[in-house]
Amino acid sequence: MPELKKIVVLLKGYPRLSETFIAQELLGLERAGLSLELFSMRRPTDKKRHPIHDEIRAPVKYLPEYLHEEPLRVLCSLMKAARKPGFGKAVRQFFTDLTRDFSRNRFRRFGQAAVLVAEWPADADWLYVHFIHTPASVGAYAGMIANIPWSVSAHAKDIWTSPAWDLQGKLSQANWAVTCTRAGFDHLTELAGREGIVNLSYHGLDLDRFPVFAEKRNVRDGSSAEDPAIILSVGRAVKKKGYDTLLNALALLPKDLHWRFRHIGGGEQLSALKAQAEQLGLTDRIEWFGALAQVEVLEHDRNSDVFALASRITDDGDRDGLPNVLVEAASQRMACVATAQAGISELFVDGENGLLVPPEDAAALAAALERMIRDPALRQRLGDAAEHRVRHEFDHRASIRQLETLFAAHRGKA
Numbered sequence: 001m002p003e004l005k006k007i008v009v010l011l012k013g014y015p016r017l018s019e020t021f022i023a024q025e026l027l028g029l030e031r032a033g034l035s036l037e038l039f040s041m042r043r044p045t046d047k048k049r050h051p052i053h054d055e056i057r058a059p060v061k062y063l064p065e066y067l068h069e070e071p072l073r074v075l076c077s078l079m080k081a082a083r084k085p086g087f088g089k090a091v092r093q094f095f096t097d098l099t100r101d102f103s104r105n106r107f108r109r110f111g112q113a114a115v116l117v118a119e120w121p122a123d124a125d126w127l128y129v130h131f132i133h134t135p136a137s138v139g140a141y142a143g144m145i146a147n148i149p150w151s152v153s154a155h156a157k158d159i160w161t162s163p164a165w166d167l168q169g170k171l172s173q174a175n176w177a178v179t180c181t182r183a184g185f186d187h188l189t190e191l192a193g194r195e196g197i198v199n200l201s202y203h204g205l206d207l208d209r210f211p212v213f214a215e216k217r218n219v220r221d222g223s224s225a226e227d228p229a230i231i232l233s234v235g236r237a238v239k240k241k242g243y244d245t246l247l248n249a250l251a252l253l254p255k256d257l258h259w260r261f262r263h264i265g266g267g268e269q270l271s272a273l274k275a276q277a278e279q280l281g282l283t284d285r286i287e288w289f290g291a292l293a294q295v296e297v298l299e300h301d302r303n304s305d306v307f308a309l310a311s312r313i314t315d316d317g318d319r320d321g322l323p324n325v326l327v328e329a330a331s332q333r334m335a336c337v338a339t340a341q342a343g344i345s346e347l348f349v350d351g352e353n354g355l356l357v358p359p360e361d362a363a364a365l366a367a368a369l370e371r372m373i374r375d376p377a378l379r380q381r382l383g384d385a386a387e388h389r390v391r392h393e394f395d396h397r398a399s400i401r402q403l404e405t406l407f408a409a410h411r412g413k414a
Contacts, residue, residue, distance in 0.1 A: 006123045021180075026056050038060040039063055041063050041112060081118055090110075090113070126149055131158040171188065202322065202346075203327075204394040242310030246308055257373060260286070262300065263286070305379065307337070308336075340356040347389065
């Protein structure tokens with residue numbers, strides 16, 4: 001394989017607590033011997049960071065989040081970019097895109113692309129973009145301006161909330177793309193109109209960070225008020241996670257069943273969810289932990305009884321792919337109850353290694369939770385089966401090897 005020079009990785013925001021899968025991948029690529037430099041479109045907003053972020057050696061540079069905040073930097077970058085051979089072509093593409101998406105964001109992406117080109121590291125020869133919506137817009141313009149080969153990793157919201165014309169244009173320009181669910185792969189492959197561009201690559205887990213939990217799991221069955229069953233959920237409080245449905249399901253659980261619900265994660269709907277919990281009379285049974293580091297989440301995975309996630313497809317098409325929090329919970333032999341969405345169904349088979357219910361169905365979700373709580377033997381059987389699948393099919397090193405091959409092969413073509 002030809003030797004790679006430095007790879008520039010373009011991110012929407014960095015570091016982010018909710019994107020451990022990206023941090024895991026960056027560290028994996030570095031451990032595989034690849035040299036990286038990170039460019040982020042936004043500065044961090046989380047107050048905490050995962051330990052893995054401190055292990056990543058790659059320097060990070062921040063593009064101007066809003067062009068008017070750094071006008072001189074943007075102007076100088078546009079002047080440098082204008083001397084590149086592909087600038088005229090990129091400008092024409094920008095105005096074509098503008099007719100279909102007339103927004104301030106569209107101008108911002110072109111300006112950020114100019115800054116990326118102007119500040120491109122001299123020892124870099126590839127651009128790798130995470131998310132196929134706005135970051136890939138910056139990547140596509142930058143690639144066109146400076147004839148930079150680029151590739152993209154697409155995930156969930158970025159796929160399902162982007163218009164077809166936008167995705168088709170980017171897939172026609174990118175050297176290759178990867179995505180983390182079969183549903184996303186099928187959708188992008190159809191839009192690409194040709195095979196071989198889009199690749200299916202599950203993120204998996206760094207199993208060294210999620211070692212085997214050898215201790216015996218608790219056999220709480222909801223019969224003791226002094227030792228209630230613990231239901232855990234990890235995820236941002238946003239509409240696609242379905243936490244309103246989950247709260248409604250908790251309110252339907254029988255009165256003789258003793259349980260507590262713990263939520264980990266930030267998100268703009270937290271206040272509304274807390275108000276809903278109070279209205280349902282659940283406040284005394286719920287703990288809201290906010291965003292926690294990965295090592296803290298691992299402890300909750302080990303000390304809880306049931307993991308619950310009520311993902312849905314929102315009106316604008318947004319949805320989960322395969323949430324890493326489910327893979328993490330399964331790696332610790334934790335029994336999971338989730339909704340039967342495409343990405344989630346790629347890990348769990350109902351009754352075999354988890355329980356799946358239809359989205360938006362609070363009654364079905366409540367029934368599945370009650371079944372899990374009352375039957376510790378069922379939890380053990382499903383949790384053991386889920387862990388077996390994760391450890392045999394979701395090791396992140398397979399994804400890293402796949403990316404290595406793609407980078408090397410396509411660099412030779414470029």
